[in-house]
Amino acid sequence: VASLPLTERLRGRHDRNLWFVIFVGPFVLGLVVFVYIPIVWSVFLSFFNAHNTVTPTDFVGLGNYLDMLRDPSFRSSLLTFVVFALFIVPTTFAASLGLALLVNRARFARTFFRSVFFLPTACSYVVAALVWKLSIFSGVRFGLANTVLGWLGIDPVAWLSVTQPPWYWLVIVTARMWLQAGFYMILFLAGLQRISPSLYEAAAIDGATGWKVLRYITLPQLRATSTAVLLLLLINAFQAFDEFYNLLSSSGQYPPYARPPLVYLYYAALGQGQDFGHGSAGAVILTLLIALVALGQGRFLGLGRKED
Amino acid sequence: MPNIQRSTADKTGSVIRYAVLVVGAIFFLLPFYLLVRNGLSTEADITSPSWKLFPSSLKWSNISALFNDPAVPMLRSLVNSLVIAVVQTTGVLVISALAGYGLARIPFKYANAVFYFIVATLLIPAAVTFVPSFVLVSSLGWVSTLRGLIVPGLFQAFATFLFRQYFLNFPRELEEAAQLDGTGYWGTFWRVVVPNSKGFVAAIGTITFIGSWNSFLWPLVIAQDQNSWTVQIALSTFLTAQTVNLPELFIAASIAILPLVVMFVFLQRWIVEGVERSGISE
Numbered sequence: 025v026a027s028l029p030l031t032e033r034l035r036g037r038h039d040r041n042l043w044f045v046i047f048v049g050p051f052v053l054g055l056v057v058f059v060y061i062p063i064v065w066s067v068f069l070s071f072f073n074a075h076n077t078v079t080p081t082d083f084v085g086l087g088n089y090l091d092m093l094r095d096p097s098f099r100s101s102l103l104t105f106v107v108f109a110l111f112i113v114p115t116t117f118a119a120s121l122g123l124a125l126l127v128n129r130a131r132f133a134r135t136f137f138r139s140v141f142f143l144p145t146a147c148s149y150v151v152a153a154l155v156w157k158l159s160i161f162s163g164v165r166f167g168l169a170n171t172v173l174g175w176l177g178i179d180p181v182a183w184l185s186v187t188q189p190p191w192y193w194l195v196i197v198t199a200r201m202w203l204q205a206g207f208y209m210i211l212f213l214a215g216l217q218r219i220s221p222s223l224y225e226a227a228a229i230d231g232a233t234g235w236k237v238l239r240y241i242t243l244p245q246l247r248a249t250s251t252a253v254l255l256l257l258l259i260n261a262f263q264a265f266d267e268f269y270n271l272l273s274s275s276g277q278y279p280p281y282a283r284p285p286l287v288y289l290y291y292a293a294l295g296q297g298q299d300f301g302h303g304s305a306g307a308v309i310l311t312l313l314i315a316l317v318a319l320g321q322g323r324f325l326g327l328g329r330k331e332d
Numbered sequence: 333m334p335n336i337q338r339s340t341a342d343k344t345g346s347v348i349r350y351a352v353l354v355v356g357a358i359f360f361l362l363p364f365y366l367l368v369r370n371g372l373s374t375e376a377d378i379t380s381p382s383w384k385l386f387p388s389s390l391k392w393s394n395i396s397a398l399f400n401d402p403a404v405p406m407l408r409s410l411v412n413s414l415v416i417a418v419v420q421t422t423g424v425l426v427i428s429a430l431a432g433y434g435l436a437r438i439p440f441k442y443a444n445a446v447f448y449f450i451v452a453t454l455l456i457p458a459a460v461t462f463v464p465s466f467v468l469v470s471s472l473g474w475v476s477t478l479r480g481l482i483v484p485g486l487f488q489a490f491a492t493f494l495f496r497q498y499f500l501n502f503p504r505e506l507e508e509a510a511q512l513d514g515t516g517y518w519g520t521f522w523r524v525v526v527p528n529s530k531g532f533v534a535a536i537g538t539i540t541f542i543g544s545w546n547s548f549l550w551p552l553v554i555a556q557d558q559n560s561w562t563v564q565i566a567l568s569t570f571l572t573a574q575t576v577n578l579p580e581l582f583i584a585a586s587i588a589i590l591p592l593v594v595m596f597v598f599l600q601r602w603i604v605e606g607v608e609r610s611g612i613s614e
């Protein structure tokens with residue numbers, strides 16, 4: 025083998041190395057240019073004072089990071105994420121599991137119901153925000169929610185502009201739930217179909233019914249699916265931007281409350297001044313936080329397992 | 333006796349379950365109804381103090397008013413969105429399917445290292461890296477161009493990962509038959525593997541198309557010039573403006589979701605299959 029010319033060795037047996045490069049090369053090259061280089065560049069920028077420039081010279085060490093961690097609005101954006109996650113994760117989880125259980129047991133019009141609950145997946149956050157902000161939760165009297173309250177003799181509520189009580193959470197959480205529940209329902213349905221019917225037969229022979237079957241057979245069998253759904257919900261909540269931006273910003277102004285991390289980052293890095301140094305430091309901190317959660321998710325995608 | 337009791341309990345249970353399903357379905361369809369109702373109403377019908385289930389008369393002229401409104405680049409935005417979604421979907425399918433096949437089937441000494449190099453980026457969601465990506469794209473001079481909107485989205489590690497998993501389970505016998513005839517990797521891939529993977533390609537394609545059509549943060553950052561707006565940016569701009577033209581905005585949103593809803597109804601089977609195949613829930 026060693027006596028072969030270099031080019032032939034590089035191409036490999038049956039040109040295998042060459043073919044590997046032809047198949048995988050374009051993707052890896054794109055990944056380097058559009059994912060790896062920006063990340064490395066961003067880490068570089070995060071150590072510099074970089075206002076309006078991407079080739080800075082003023083090295084500030086960890087200054088940007090310390091500023092970010094000291095910045096109360098950055099910390100409050102992390103708190104906003106925690107509150108949002110506490111609302112959205114359990115409610116969407118329960119809703120999608122509930123829908124999956126109902127649809128799975130339906131004998132009649134099953135496909136119809138599955139399609140109806142899955143359909144919002146085709147909708148964008150912008151369109152959902154539009155319907156939620158201008159129709160369902162419109163703060164004026166003709167909004168749908170206020171119309172229903174009116175029938176009950178209750179005064180209209182300014183859903184998105186009051187902070188006491190923070191009704192805007194109801195608007196934000198229901199919008200995302202409507203968009204996402206159907207997708208997770210499909211994951212649960214797939215999980216339900218993998219449960220062996222013999223388990224249910226055995227339970228029926230033992231006289232177990234209803235809640236007992238759910239508690240001791242269905243839910244334990246859905247454990248892997250449930251963990252995956254929880255992690256996906258959490259990671260997606262961390263990246264929430266679209267519905268917050270479209271529901272709450274108005275003529276270029278965003279209220280001081282309800283700013284999740286990406287909204288904060290958007291205004292910090294791309295708002296006035298284009299402060300790429302602090303913006304990059306913020307992005308690095310968020311990336312590290314999310315990578316921790318994603319590492320957990322990786323286990324469920326089987327990335328850690330040895331492939332053969 | 334116990335049998336009869338059991339079957340009445342079953343019946344009641346089933347009635348309750350269907351009642352919940354029907355109520356749920358009404359809530360899930362409500363936003364679609366509101367889009368169309370408001371889109372075909374007059375402003376006065378929408379803002380009427382008493383709720384109107386349907387507008388007093390269907391105002392189809394809202395559609396022509398929308399496309400003739402010089403302040404709203406609706407047609408241009410729709411065309412931009414369509415071009416971006418079609419090019420991105422085609423690009424992702426070709427690039428990721430090739431890479432996934434190479435990783436799954438072509439023996440290469442460093443294939444594992446390359447695979448880990450790819451999946452490492454799955455840990456970093458694209459949304460969080462929009463600042464550095466913007467920096468790169470603006471250095472290339474691609475702000476407010478279709479290139480800037482399309483190219484960075486062509487390299488999807490998750491699609492490549494899914495294709496690789498799928499090709500690992502592809503029946504080897506089909507490929508071996510072709511290889512005995514002297515067909516190489518390239519020919520086997522295009523003439524044997526791809527034609528037998530239509531369902532999976534359709535699934536990834538549909539999911540990519542929907543993601544591309546509905547994406548918001550990246551176009552918000554890149555499409556600063558009106559000519560490069562996507563339909564989501566156009567909607568968002570008018571949604572977050574000081575004053576809104578309600579019927580026009582709702583008919584615009586209805587038009588924006590129409591292609592996806594139609595596509596979704598026809599291709600749903602593939603998406604469901606793709607989600608199940610993705611192995612996320614296993």
